[in-house]
Amino acid sequence: MPSGRVRQFDADVALDRALEVFWARGYEGATLPELTKAMGINRPSLYAAFGNKEQLFRKALDRYQTGPMSFLTEALNKPTARAAAEAIFSGFIDMQRNREKARGCLIVSGALASGEEAETVRQELAQLRQSIVAVFRKRFESAVEDGDLPKGTDCATLGRYVATVLGGLAVQAASGTPEKELRLVAAMAMGAWPT
Template sequence: MPGGRPRSFDTDAALDRALEVFWRHGYEGTSLTDLTTAMGINRPSLYAAFGNKEELFGKVLARYLDGPGAYAADALAAPTGREVVERLIHGAVDLTSGENTPRGCLCVNSVHACGPDAHAVRQDAIAVRKAGEAALRRRLEQATDLPSHHDPATLAALVHTITDGIAVQAASGRGHAELQQIGTLALRALLA
């Protein structure tokens, strides 16, 4: 027996549009109407293809990490510890204050702007951020070019604190050029 009508929309394109809406407005600031309007689908199609709003956000979060946020995983492949840190900080500036992206970071916004009703979404975003910090710590443990007084776990936490701060500043309207200057100064202080 056939499984119903085939989808009349491109699921990848719909996910990209949902990503942008969540990124701009946060999880709780995004309504189902916002999503269906941006995605060009009705609610039954959204539920059939992506599940409820929380499940859709999980799919969007994975898409974000594989798409716009992939710079972080790419940075870990840099040949030196210094380059890893540089790529992470400058990548955060480019991602969160770029001309073609919403301001701020989807993960940072989701952690800070979710109330008790969105606990699971907040926990998912926290888990993603913790995994990123743990991966950075492991990479920095392998680095031989960093000053010996740098503890990899503390340095990883500090780099994440700086990139989170960059995202918050970008979401508050601070410009790309100014954030690049802040990132450069942070790197000088970090890697001295």
């Protein structure tokens, strides 16, 4: 069976470029001309390789989680809950370095409020944010079991608090707040850590 003409571009590289556009513009704000230009391909190639705009966004979101956001799972593997929280914050702030247009966090700014057309994407991101809260909670619950966190710690609230500060840091980063100040805020946020 002949395999046809070979693809003229690297799909992973193109996806990284698409990710940058979605990150900077959000799902709605990213237009196909801007996406195709950044990806270095034309429209039919995009549709052949990635489906449609919504599917492309989902693939970019997956890549975001396994790429720039991979520090999250690493952070959760830290030996103590406190170290995990610190690594979550510092990992996120590290991720903002050398970043010009795509500041903040795709999971937050991808579609925080949106038109009807982007409603499903918005809901998926909201659900993803909630699932991240649950992941944090579980990490802290096992820390309580290990005696790493005090018995009676409200792990649900602690997980949500870490997620809230993380979301707040994303908003701050999207507002142009410099790295140094983000680090000071993260350090202060750790002052609420249970003793």
